[in-house]
Structure formats: structure tokens, C-alpha cells
Amino acid sequence: MNGVVLVIALTLVAIGGTAVVMTNAPERQAVTLGLYGVLLTMLFFALQAPDVALSQLAVGTAIVPLMVMLAIRKIRGGRS
Amino acid sequence: MSYYPYFVAGWLLLVGAFGIVRSRNLVHAVVSLSVAQSGTYVLLLSVGYQRKATAPVFGSTIKPNLKVVDPVVQALTLTDIVVSATVTALLLALAMQVAKRHGTVDPDQLTALEG
């Protein structure tokens, strides 16, 4: 049973990573990166690593997409 | 199934590198670097996994026993996540500075660093 969950989680992570890289517009990449962070969190739970999952959730879903959006806004000169 | 997580980790690394090489925006390259770094998390945690083992946290219901996954690689992955987040922050700050000084974040047009 856990094997099936692991295979599904790993496949979703691989597809999610490909989707993040294939998104060309950086502002859309911030959203995809947040979703990819949640997929990684679920994979880490399936791998029995709650500490790492908590850390990835906090950092990869709340902090990094926020910084990406702020960087994009600054680079566009506040016009976006 | 025995080697599938390792292949997923390698795939994430290669896909992230592909994104960096093919990107036309520095912010896109930074996010692709973040994806490549997440491949190392998957590899580290897969090395420490044991079938039918539980998380390395003990309490009143789970007495200390040895049928748990490896806590050492989880500690390594925690440090990895912290370092990766800080590197991403620094690279984004650098991209903002580059945009201020050169007006563009297209790597192909940033020729001031060449030669």
C-alpha cells in the first residue's frame, strides 16, 4: 500500500518539476513553484520524514514564491 | 521500484539544469536552480528509507526502537533546504541589482561580463 503511494508521489514530483521548468513566464513560475513545493511536502510525508516536510512547506511554499514575486515586481519597475 | 526514487532524483537534477541552460530570464534560471536542488532532497531521503518503517520520532505510543527511517539523512536534508533557500534569496537580490544597473535580465543580452 505504501509502495503505491510512493510511486504516485514520485511520479507527481517528476511531472511537477518538469512543469516548473517548462513554464516560461516567471510570474507564473512562482505559482507553479508553490504547487511543486506542496507536492514535495507530500512526497516527504510518504517517505516518513515529518521534520523535512514541515521545513519544505514553510520555506518552499511561503517564502520562496513570495521573494520571486517581489523580485519580478521590482524588475518590471512596479508597472506589472 | 527498487531504483525508481533515485532515477526521479536524477531526472529532477537534469531537468533543472536544462531549465537553467535554456532560460531567457534570470529569475526563471533561479527557479530552475531551485528545482535542481530539490532533486538532492529526494535522493538523500530515498537513501535513508526502509520499507514498513516509521518516522524517527518517539512518544508515548511508539517506544524507542530501531525500525525507523534514518534520522541522519533527514538532518542533512534539513540543512540542504536552509542553504538552498538562502542561495535562492541571494540570487534573486543579485538579479534585482542586475536589472537596476543594466536594464535587462536576459542572459543573452548581459554582455558586460563577457571577455
Next chain:
Amino acid sequence: MFFIGGGLVAVLYVWAVVGMPLFGSIFHPYRDLAIHAAVAHGTANAVSAVNFDQRAIDTLGEETIFFASVLGAAALLRPSKEEREKRGGHGGAEQVMASTRLAGYVLFPLTIIIGLDVVAHGHLTPGGGFQGGVVLATGIHLLYVAGSYDALERTRPVHLYEYSEVAGALAFVGLGFAGIVIAGAYLANVVPYGGFGHLVSAGTVDLLSFAVGIEVASGVIVMLAHFLEQAIALQGGPHE
């Protein structure tokens, strides 16, 4: 060109992987040693024991990296001369939906308490200094989501958080020196171990977790403050 290099890396990687133990094997020598050492020091969360007790010197390095990167981001994001003159009325209280405001006011104390709980119970349940610190920092920024940038600026004096970040880092290093004084080794676990699974247990793991939590929360707030200032407060754009 990339595909040649990528293909070579893939071949080498597959060659290395097929020599590794199978996924899910039972051969984990470090796990046996680490669990024994964690239980001997009375720590219920083995990952925190590895982070703050057995390999605390690596956590010191990780916190130094974090500290240095916050410093580097602050240096890189200093407002330039033109931007300092243009600073002025930035986006004040734009219209925030009432439901968002209510959600922010309700969630703000909850998030702070949850963050403090995650930091304080780092040696008992999954969590610890870093995770709780990030939750705390994100909680403070709920003021920005539910209110305005001005409200956030008034309640978040950046100098205070810069000092508290330094205080957290110094507390970590200072506890290490206490280890030298009492037990002869840097960052040794010298506080009494207490009962297994109780709040007062695991020696210095909890204290180090608090120090790291303070440092990480303050560091993330300072870093986000610089990013927000560059993106929201200063409207000077790139030179075209």
C-alpha cells in the same frame, strides 16, 4: 550541446545508482548508532538530536550561512541614491476585502502561538528551531496581507529584528562555550537530561532550538523587509 553533457551525466549517474543498496533496504548503520545516542541523551525527536546534539557543529555552520546570506541580501538591496530621493507616498491602505482582514486578524495570534509551539517542542515532536522560526516570520507578515504596507512598517521596526538576529546567533555560540566550560567539548550536552518525553528533557537541544528559532525568525523578517522595501516602497524602476 547540452544533451551531450546531460547524456554523459545520466550514464554516469545510472552507473552509480545501480551499485547502491536497493531502495527500502534494511542496511542503515548510521541509523542504529544515531538512535542509540539520541535515546541515551533523552531526546524523543531523533532528527533534532542529530541536528542540535550529535552534529551541532554543522547546525552552527548552517546558521552562519543563513546569517551571512541575510547580510549579503541586505547589502545588495540597499536603496541607491536616486531611489532614496524618490521614496515617498507608496501604496497606502489599498482596499483589502473585509474577509481577508478578518482572516488576518484571527490567524495572526494563532500563527504566532503555533510558531512558538513548534520551536519549543522541537525535541519532542517534529519541528525545531528552523521550522518554527519560518512560521513565526510568516505570521508577522500576515499584517501585510490583511492590512497595508504602512501597517506592517509601523509594527515591525527592522532595527529591533536585526539586533534579535544577532542575539540568536550569539546565544547559539555562547551555549557552545558553556559546553567547553562544563564538559570540555564545544557544544556538548551539559544541561540535565530530564525524563524521556517530558518538556524538560534532552538537555541543550531545546535551548539551542530556541536560539536558532529567534535567529531564523528575525533573519527571515529582515530579508523580507529588504525585498518588500525594494519592490513596494521604492518606485524607481530600472534604467531603460
